[in-house]
Amino acid sequence: MKLLIKKLLTLLAFSYFITTGVNAQVTSLSISPPLIETIIKPGKSILIAYTISNHGDPVILKPYISSLEIKENGKIVFKEAESPVRFSLDNSDLALEQPFFLKTAGRQQLLLRIRIPEGAPEGDYYHSLVVESQPPPLIEGVSSTRNKVSLSSNILITTTQTGNLNFNGKIIRFESLPRFKLNLFGKRINIFDSNDKIPLLLILKNTGKNFFQPQGEINLQGNFGERAKYDLVPVNILANSQRLIPATPSAEINSPQTNSLTLIGFFVGRYQLSTTIKLGNAKLLYAHTDFIALPFRFFIAFLFISIITLLIIRQQRN
Amino acid sequence: MAKKSAGFFLVLLILIIILIPTTIAANPAQMESSRYKIQMPSINSEAGKMTSDSNINLSTTLGELVAGEFARNGYIVKAGFQYIHSIIPFTFTVSNANINFGELQPYQPATASANLIVSFGGEYKYSVSAIAQTRFQTLNGLKFIPDTQCDPGKSCSKTTANLWIAATTEGFGYNMLGEDIPNDFLNFQYYRPFPIQNLGDEPQIIMENNDVTLKSARPYTHQSTIVFKTNIGPLQAAGTYQTIINFIATAGY
Numbered sequence: 001m002k003l004l005i006k007k008l009l010t011l012l013a014f015s016y017f018i019t020t021g022v023n024a025q026v027t028s029l030s031i032s033p034p035l036i037e038t039i040i041k042p043g044k045s046i047l048i049a050y051t052i053s054n055h056g057d058p059v060i061l062k063p064y065i066s067s068l069e070i071k072e073n074g075k076i077v078f079k080e081a082e083s084p085v086r087f088s089l090d091n092s093d094l095a096l097e098q099p100f101f102l103k104t105a106g107r108q109q110l111l112l113r114i115r116i117p118e119g120a121p122e123g124d125y126y127h128s129l130v131v132e133s134q135p136p137p138l139i140e141g142v143s144s145t146r147n148k149v150s151l152s153s154n155i156l157i158t159t160t161q162t163g164n165l166n167f168n169g170k171i172i173r174f175e176s177l178p179r180f181k182l183n184l185f186g187k188r189i190n191i192f193d194s195n196d197k198i199p200l201l202l203i204l205k206n207t208g209k210n211f212f213q214p215q216g217e218i219n220l221q222g223n224f225g226e227r228a229k230y231d232l233v234p235v236n237i238l239a240n241s242q243r244l245i246p247a248t249p250s251a252e253i254n255s256p257q258t259n260s261l262t263l264i265g266f267f268v269g270r271y272q273l274s275t276t277i278k279l280g281n282a283k284l285l286y287a288h289t290d291f292i293a294l295p296f297r298f299f300i301a302f303l304f305i306s307i308i309t310l311l312i313i314r315q316q317r318n
Numbered sequence: 319m320a321k322k323s324a325g326f327f328l329v330l331l332i333l334i335i336i337l338i339p340t341t342i343a344a345n346p347a348q349m350e351s352s353r354y355k356i357q358m359p360s361i362n363s364e365a366g367k368m369t370s371d372s373n374i375n376l377s378t379t380l381g382e383l384v385a386g387e388f389a390r391n392g393y394i395v396k397a398g399f400q401y402i403h404s405i406i407p408f409t410f411t412v413s414n415a416n417i418n419f420g421e422l423q424p425y426q427p428a429t430a431s432a433n434l435i436v437s438f439g440g441e442y443k444y445s446v447s448a449i450a451q452t453r454f455q456t457l458n459g460l461k462f463i464p465d466t467q468c469d470p471g472k473s474c475s476k477t478t479a480n481l482w483i484a485a486t487t488e489g490f491g492y493n494m495l496g497e498d499i500p501n502d503f504l505n506f507q508y509y510r511p512f513p514i515q516n517l518g519d520e521p522q523i524i525m526e527n528n529d530v531t532l533k534s535a536r537p538y539t540h541q542s543t544i545v546f547k548t549n550i551g552p553l554q555a556a557g558t559y560q561t562i563i564n565f566i567a568t569a570g571y
Contacts, residue, residue, distance in 0.1 A: 024432075025416055030409035033397040034438070034569035040393040048395070056411065068571075076445060076568050077520065128568070135562050136415045138457075143559040145417040145454070145546055147432065150566045151410050163388045236571050244528070309328055 025136050028056030031129075031153045037211075037236070038114070039158045039165070042122075045115035047090060050153065052110060052131055054102040060134040062099040063089070063110055068126035068154060070241040078152075081127060084120040085157060088113050099134065114157065122160050124210050124239045128152040156236065158210050167280035168208030172242055173201050174275055174287035177259070194295040198263035202232075202275060204285075205242035212237060216277035216285075218247050218261060223269040230261055232277065245277075267293035409437040410446065410567035417546050422559070425485050427549040434525060436498075437539045438569060447521035447566045450512040454490040454548060456557040463548055463559055465511030466491035476522055479508040488551045496542030498525045509547060512563065521566055 030053045038046060052061065065087045066078040081087070089095055090111035102108055112129060135146035158165065177199045178190035192198055204214055213234035220228045230247040237243045247261040274288040388394050398405035413433035422428060438444045455462035466482055466489025467473055474480035474491070479502040482491065491509040494500065500523065502508065513519030525542050548559070 024414035026411065026413055027415045028409065028411035028435075030407040030437070031569075032407035033405045034408035035398060035571060037396040038393060039388060041388075044392040046393050046395055048397070051407070053407065053409075055409065057415075070571075075523065076571075078566070126571075132564075133415075138560060139416065139418065141558055143419040143422050143428075143454075143548070145419075145450075145561050145563050147412050147415045147417065147563045147565060149410060149412055150564055151408070152566070152568045153408065154569060154571045156571060238571065246528075306328070 026056035027059060027133050027147065027149045029054060029059070029061075029131065029133065029149060029151045031131060031151050034153050035156070036153070037156045039160060039163070040114070040116050041161055042116045042120045042159055043118040045113055048112045048114065048155075050110040050112060050129060052102065052108045054104060054106045056104065058101065058103050058106075060099050060101050061108075061131045062097065062134070063094070063129065063131050064097050066128050066130055066152075068128055070126070070238050076154075078128065078130070083125040083127070084117055085125050085127065085159075086115040086117060087127070088115075114155070116157075116159050120159055122209075123158075125157045125159065126238060127155045127157065129155060156211055156238070160210075165212075165280060166209040167212045167283060169204055169206050169212070169214070169237065169277075169279055169283075169285060171275070171277070171285050171287045172203040172205050174203075174273075175289045176200050176273065176291045178291060190289075190291040192267065192291055192293045193297055194267050194293050195297060196267075196293070198267070198291065198293075199259040200247075200261040200263065200273065201258075202245045202247070202260040202287075203242055204237055204245050204277065206237040206239050208279075209239055211239055212279055214245055214277045214279065216275060218273060218275045220263065221272045221274075222267070223271070232275075268295060269293065406438070408444065408567070408569040409435075410565070411435040411437075412565055417563075419546075419548055419559075422548065422550050422554075424550055424552040424554065427485060427547055429545055429547045431543050431545045433541060433543050434496075434565065435539055435541045436525060436527075436567065438527075444525075444527055444570050445523050445568050446525040447568075448492075448512065448524050448544070449515050449519065449521040449564050449566070451515050451562040451564065453514055453517075454559050454561045456555075456559060461555040461557055461559075463488070463490045463550060463554065465489055465514075466509055466547070466549075467511075468509060474508075474510055476511055476513045476519065477502075479503050479510045481507050482509040482547065483507050485549070486551070488549050488554070490546075490548045492524075493545040493547065494524055494542055495545065497540040498527045499542050500524065500526075506545065512561075515564070521564070524565075 032051045036048055040046060065081045067081050067083060069077045069079055071077060087096060090113050094100055094110065100108065110129070130150050130152040132150040133148050135148040138146065176190050178192055179196055180191040182189040182191060200218065202218065206212065213236055214232055215234055216232045218230045218232070233246045233248065235243060235245065245260055270290060270292050272288060272290045274286070277285040279285065411434070417430045417432060419428040419430060434446060436444055436446060452459070453462040453465070466487070468480040468482045469484045469487050472481040474482070479493070489511065491511045493506055493509050494503045495506060510522070513522050524544065525540070527540060
């Protein structure tokens, strides 16, 4: 019996060591900084130090620059780099479009030089520094897909000789998204129940030549004189694009991605919302909307309870 | 007795309705998560640093460009997202770079998955897109497994997922499960075909977030699972089928 157990244990230990495990190849990369914004004169150049870190298996990476296009729906599309801006790496042993090896837990600094040639047209140029991993080798005789990763950090460049920037925009939408809408004498009235969350939408379009961060706020005023103010988060709005502008305190984990702000509370009566947005030094944009909140649910519940109570009283009298 | 009870109840209800305050969020600027709550009377348009009792520092670096600096140096550079104090690297992980389907058998769907993990601090609008370089084809490109059309009567497209359950439905496609995925992936049975680069398709977004993430543990991460699926019919040519899937992870702007 002892001999049998010994044999079994030996067999088990042996099989453990000869079994070849198949480990999935992990590709895990990080890039810092994730965003660069720069305003630069033609004829000048700047140097940005990026850090690429490998948190996965050893990998071969290729850095390159692509152009960015922002679609109407906010989607980012990469194109081949096409602008007067010149990019190169100052690293002595690395170059754009040339692959390099990065070991596990390794870090590589990429010294990206961004140069604006003399005479380059003024305006905005949007690019990304992309590091692309090489896919693993093909496994013969097995149907498979191989995955590769392209990790990018965006570069927003404004070229100007004088430092004077062209900020222009308009508010595309500023409204609440109501439960009920009522059209009365040509005017639309947004109606909510008193307990409803009030989602707000603020979409701003950049009609100027340069990207900007809107500075401003949304103000709420109730019919009893109560007020609240919500500051806009200064996200970048690129030239010829529009963007939903978030406002605090909607920087919360459960805030829907499609709203600028969600008001939570118990509302009764008519409320007015206004937004004032500052672009650059001078331009101000303004918009307003309003909504009505009534305690429909309470009325219904009150009515129901009243009817029941009256029925009980009548029954008692009878 | 019943009359008195009914009357009391009515009075109580009326009192409740009258006494419920009209409340507007009393804190105009409030950000919170399960771990912390930051309350500020307002967020000013000036750079500054605020500290709290629990040693959480929040700095706001809002404001206009410094004209003097531009005139002096000819450039101004800002790194990171200006409304977030520290520069947090943007990290993307694919748990499995090699998706192995083994030997394909007719009408025996094969699936394999990989986890996609994004860590992006607190900046807005990251996205992860995917695109296949080629069809799911043999090395010489002469034979391919077509994109899935999903089940009969439940057609799917590169932008809209639909049911793919039947064992007799052939094709190649993917499903998404987890956080920040498109909302047409209703459950594990909904699939889309991949967009294909050499046919001129554009990458399709498979993970996206437009909000500040306030998870309880740093670094902030969101995770999803991509499930690859392929199924062949009895007439599919024998061979080893392969393609390369490019996951394009972009930090916000």
